[in-house]
Amino acid sequence: MTHMIEHVFLEQGLVAAFAVVGAVMYVSLILSKRLTAGRIHGSAIAILIGLALAYFGGVVTGGKKGLADIPVFAGVGLLGGAMLRDFAIVATAFEVDVVEAKKAGLIGVCALAIGTVLPFVIGVSIALAWGYRDAVTLTTIGAGAITYIVGPVTGAALGADSVIIALSIATGVLKAVMVMVFTPMLAKLIGLDNPRSAMAFGGLMGTVSGVAGGLAATDPKLVPYGALTATFHTGIGCLVGPSILYLAVRSLTG
Structure with a gap:
């Protein structure tokens, strides 16, 4: 045996x-x-x-x-x-129903925009506070604050050091755990009790695993709605991370 x-x-x-x-x-x-x-x-x-x-x-x-x-x-x-990670991203994207996604409306679009830019800014600010100054490092860590998948994808595209990519993953994982833990505690306080608010929440938080886990502990019926908008974060982050966001950071850092 x-x-x-x-x-x-x-x-x-x-x-x-x-x-x-x-x-x-x-x-x-x-x-x-x-x-x-x-x-x-x-x-x-x-x-x-x-x-x-x-x-x-x-x-x-x-x-x-x-x-x-x-x-x-x-x-x-x-x-x-990376192979199974990318497969999971594609598989998740195929689960998104465009017709259902439209139901999120303007609030979902705004939540996605804020949920992508705000974590990135916070991640870059923390990296600056720890003494990092080059645009590639700042962008990679900032992207990790969007999700722990966007970080390594962005870092690999920009040629970031493996240590920095690891930091970006750790940043994203910490965010996911915090969202999972605190969502059920704060749900009543922020009015997280209906599909519309769940869509906005998913767009703002971004991390699919964190949102799904947190909503599952709050109300399992809200999980599909939160995951619907959160799912788009990975794709959006992977697109704008090594392009628009990197160019923005590079223009500021020289």
Whole structure:
């Protein structure tokens, strides 16, 4: 039995990676239900566990790929790599119904615009506060504040250093976790109780995982509406990040 399990993890790394992710999600959902009564969604807990495992893998091996540096978990690197990431982006985009998207109206368009520009400005400001000055670095970190997918896509397009790309991903993940955790806590205060407000919220927050997780813990019926506008953020961010936003930052920094 032990030999068979070892064979699966070493020879069928991708299959093993799916099993590991499934186990983490299972444990996270149990923790969410029993420790927080569902107020903190399982996805947020899963992200924190994933970060802890990545840190553990880096400490144990001294490598740069986190848990994937451990041979039996090498498939995690493929599962979380660019190929499946881009496939997930395309698959998500295909789920968007243009007819339904029009129902968001002008408020959805405004929310998308504000939700794209405002996080970027905040991300760039934080990068400036930490001493970064070149346009590529500032743009990459700012793009990460839009979503943790826009950051690495923008960084790769601009030729950013791998460390900066990692920072942009960390920025986006932190944003996603914060949205997941605080959405159910603030829902009543901000009137997040109907489809129209959910669309505006999704457009402003941008992160699909954060919005979906937060709305699922608030009211599962609102998830499709929030995800509808949030889905567009990845595409919009990937388009304007390495182009318009980069040129804007470059014009300001020289």
